[in-house]
Amino acid sequence: MSTASSLHTRRKTRNSVMMTLCVVAAGIGLAWLALILGALVYKGAAGLSFDVFTQMTPPPGDAGGLLNAIYGSVVMTVIAVIVGTPIGVLAGTYMAEYGRFSKLTTVVRFINDILLSAPSIIIGLFVYELMVRPMGHFSAIAGAVALAILVIPVVVRTTEDMLNLVPNALREAGTAIGAPRWVVIKSVAYRAALSGIVTGILLSIARISGETAPLLFTALNNQFWSSNLNAPMASLPVTIFQFALSPYEEWQQLAWTGALIITLTVLALSIVARSLTGRREDK
Amino acid sequence: MSAVQEALPAVRGSRDAIVRRFALTDAIFHGMTRAAAILVLVLLGGVAISLFAGSWQALSTFGFSFLTSESWNPVTEKFGALAPIYGTIVTSAIAILIAVPLGIGIAIFLTELCPRPLRRPIGMAVELLAGIPSIIYGIWGLFVLAPFLQTTIQPFIISVFHGIPGLNSLFAGPPYGIGLLTSSLILAIMVLPFITSITKDVFDTVPPVLKESAYGIGCTTWEVTRRVVIPYTRIGIMGGVMLGLGRALGETMAVTFVIGNAHRISTSLFAPATTISATIANEFTEAVGDLYTSSLVALGLILFVITFLILAIARYMLMRIDARTGA
Numbered sequence: 312m313s314t315a316s317s318l319h320t321r322r323k324t325r326n327s328v329m330m331t332l333c334v335v336a337a338g339i340g341l342a343w344l345a346l347i348l349g350a351l352v353y354k355g356a357a358g359l360s361f362d363v364f365t366q367m368t369p370p371p372g373d374a375g376g377l378l379n380a381i382y383g384s385v386v387m388t389v390i391a392v393i394v395g396t397p398i399g400v401l402a403g404t405y406m407a408e409y410g411r412f413s414k415l416t417t418v419v420r421f422i423n424d425i426l427l428s429a430p431s432i433i434i435g436l437f438v439y440e441l442m443v444r445p446m447g448h449f450s451a452i453a454g455a456v457a458l459a460i461l462v463i464p465v466v467v468r469t470t471e472d473m474l475n476l477v478p479n480a481l482r483e484a485g486t487a488i489g490a491p492r493w494v495v496i497k498s499v500a501y502r503a504a505l506s507g508i509v510t511g512i513l514l515s516i517a518r519i520s521g522e523t524a525p526l527l528f529t530a531l532n533n534q535f536w537s538s539n540l541n542a543p544m545a546s547l548p549v550t551i552f553q554f555a556l557s558p559y560e561e562w563q564q565l566a567w568t569g570a571l572i573i574t575l576t577v578l579a580l581s582i583v584a585r586s587l588t589g590r591r592e593d594k
Numbered sequence: 595m596s597a598v599q600e601a602l603p604a605v606r607g608s609r610d611a612i613v614r615r616f617a618l619t620d621a622i623f624h625g626m627t628r629a630a631a632i633l634v635l636v637l638l639g640g641v642a643i644s645l646f647a648g649s650w651q652a653l654s655t656f657g658f659s660f661l662t663s664e665s666w667n668p669v670t671e672k673f674g675a676l677a678p679i680y681g682t683i684v685t686s687a688i689a690i691l692i693a694v695p696l697g698i699g700i701a702i703f704l705t706e707l708c709p710r711p712l713r714r715p716i717g718m719a720v721e722l723l724a725g726i727p728s729i730i731y732g733i734w735g736l737f738v739l740a741p742f743l744q745t746t747i748q749p750f751i752i753s754v755f756h757g758i759p760g761l762n763s764l765f766a767g768p769p770y771g772i773g774l775l776t777s778s779l780i781l782a783i784m785v786l787p788f789i790t791s792i793t794k795d796v797f798d799t800v801p802p803v804l805k806e807s808a809y810g811i812g813c814t815t816w817e818v819t820r821r822v823v824i825p826y827t828r829i830g831i832m833g834g835v836m837l838g839l840g841r842a843l844g845e846t847m848a849v850t851f852v853i854g855n856a857h858r859i860s861t862s863l864f865a866p867a868t869t870i871s872a873t874i875a876n877e878f879t880e881a882v883g884d885l886y887t888s889s890l891v892a893l894g895l896i897l898f899v900i901t902f903l904i905l906a907i908a909r910y911m912l913m914r915i916d917a918r919t920g921a
Contacts (some may be wrong), residue, residue, distance in 0.1 A: 326816040326817070333706075343786075344719075401629075402627065402634050404627045405628050419632075422635055423634050425906060429844065429898075430845070430846065430901055432844065433894055436645060437640065440891070441640070460637060467634060491619065491620045494616075521726070524871070527878065556736075556851070573729075574730055577726060
């Protein structure tokens with residue numbers, strides 16, 4: 312009897328110890344992340360002002376803003392999305408519709424998943440070899456292509472997943488009234504999966520808006536206002552990288568503010584994306 | 595009646611035309627989607643080929659010694675990848691050692707202990723944090739974590755382990771703040787959300803019947819987790835860990851800020867070091883000479899091969915658990 316009850320106590324104790332450790336783990340993890348976000352808001356908000364959005368990046372030791380960097384980021388992101396989204400949506404369409412059970416789809420899915428988590432600096436090197444070296448100079452368009460290559464796997468993945476969720480009865484209904492396959496895809500499947508596909512695009516924007524590594528040696532950076540796509544262009548992440556590692560206090564402050572702007576953008580995009588699919592699940 | 599008969603051939607003709615047009619447009623659309631799918635393969639192939647072509651000069655000059663040499667001297671143009679490879683592997687390994695127990699702990703907390711109303715918000719917060727750009731972690735590491743480690747933790751550890759053989763060389767040297775250990779900590783916090791959310795997802799695939807029957811014979815929560823949930827999901831957890839490892843190995847910006855970019859192999863975890871990605875990020879635009887650039891591309895090729903293998907293994911493991919839940 313006493314051995315049984317001591318075994319019981321031992322098991323109970325071990326359970327409490329392990330469960331406490333799990334709570335501690337959750338506490339450490341969440342506190343650590345809260346610490347990072349707290350520091351970001353505290354340091355970033357200090358430099359947040361109207362000037363940040365209206366002034367150019369300053370020379371060392373001067374006041375200024377991040378206008379040209381923000382502009383560059385927006386331009387390159389827009390081009391990347393315009394280039395990457397159609398390719399991603401089409402590839403996802405093939406995998407979920409025409410070639411759902413083909414061998415090609417299995418291979419593409421595997422390779423796409425690897426591209427999805429491949430180091431982005433490798434993509435930067437690839438675009439350097441592909442565009443910068445032949446052209447002989449860094450350019451915004453090379454940066455946009457590097458970002459587009461990061462957009463594609465995200466969009467492929469979500470498009471395929473969302474089209475796979477569309478019930479086959481809908482497609483059969485479309486086919487039964489004589490619509491050809493592509494009309495069924497365009498007017499039935501795309502429409503049913505629209506919010507999911509938009510989510511994928513938003514997530515891909517969230518992903519590339521903070522990417523630094525692929526821009527370092529494609530778009531490089533630019534201290535001045537430039538809207539020439541064939542020339543180096545500033546971007547928010549690369550500017551943050553350069554300013555944060557500088558010894559000048561004004562630059563470091565701008566780096567923190569830029570970091571806050573990027574984080575808020577990314578979080579807002581992710582939340583909007585999630586609420587789109589969330590509503591879908593409720594239906 | 596006769597009007598209908600007269601109209602029929604015309605209708606049939608236009609019907610054939612429409613069917614032909616439909617077939618053609620469908621073939622075009624089919625071809626476009628197929629081409630886009632093949633482009634994804636071409637992209638990865640293109641990455642491999644361009645990296646190989648770009649690194650050819652370095653690889654043919656140094657041969658196998660590129661992998662085994664520690665020297666990295668742009669002046670004499672002697673390049674070896676051993677120090678960056680060492681730094682990459684050590685930082686990622688320590689990061690995984692820290693992040694895996696924490697991640698599994700948080701996943702257990704979320705699936706077993708957390709009050710139901712809090713589960714979704716906390717789970718969502720973890721997933722949102724996975725999307726924060728790595729440069730944010732880097733800037734925090736440089737301005738907040740590194741000074742903190744330099745002034746408090748590192749001097750303390752150095753003084754504690756000062757007289758213990760083995761450990762004193764592991765924690766030796768002046769406290770710079772930046773270095774191997776700081777990079778590992780930053781990487782750990784970066785991969786934590788990935789590992790947590792995948793572990794939580796695979797924990798959710800455990801059939802409730804299995805857990806309930808274990809609870810039914812009187813098992814404690816820990817025993818159910820340890821003997822039922824973790825064995826059932828082992829492959830999935832391993833897949834998640836490998837995925838986190840793949841990210842840690844290739845992570846660039848967060849590490850570049852805090853690694854110190856020193857091309858040497860040091861036994862001390864407090865010493866500045868370098869990783870493959872940090873070397874490329876720091877030196878690529880300033881590299882003078884074809885051999886220097888080519889050596890950096892060769893580093894990229896090594897990183898590509900390592901991460902490709904790790905990610906392929908991770909995907910294979912996660913596919914296996916998907917296949918089981920699908921069946």
